[in-house]
Amino acid sequence: MIPTPGAEAKYIHPLARFVTKEAIALILKVDISQIREIRCWARVILVVGERLSKFVSYADLPPILVVEPPNNADIIRWRKRWQKNNRQAPQFWVEFYKQKFEQALSVAKLQDWGQTISMIKFAFSPAALQQLRHFYSTAKSNLENLSVMAA
Secondary structure, three states, X not given: OOOOOOOOOOOOOHHHXXXXXXXXXXXXXXXXXXXXXXXXXXXXXXXXXXOEEEEEEHHHOOOOOOOOOOOHHHHHHXXXXXXXXXXXXXXXXXXXXXXXXHHOOOHHHHHHHHHHHHHOHHHOOHHHHHHHHHHHHHHHHHHHHHHHHHO
16 A cells, blocks of 8 residues: 555554654664654654655654653563564664763753663663663763863
8 A cells, every 4th residue: 555645644653652863863873864754654653864765663762751651561562572682672772872861961861861761671681781871870970070060
């Protein structure tokens, strides 16, 4: 079936709340500026850009702060998607959260990201969790140093 312009899905996927340009660019290993359009369809996400037309699964996207936190149904969807990967999140999730730690403008925001990760720590291997803890502590010390210098 060929989609028609203006036709939109009546069903909104529950994981659609985690769709961000940053995460999709990281999944596809492209620059954010290359992405022109993101279409959320019923079962997949269509990403269109310069020399780019790809489908992305909703279950590949990591949770973010500004929306409702993950629930049990979300966890089931992720684990089903990760079945072939030892039921672990893809490695780019670590990179995504590393970027979020580095982009945090306050310790409070950094702590919010840390709480998000603590809710989904089941998704990471012990080594990945250790990496995330290292990135978190580095970002926290950088923010604390900036606040001391500003005072």
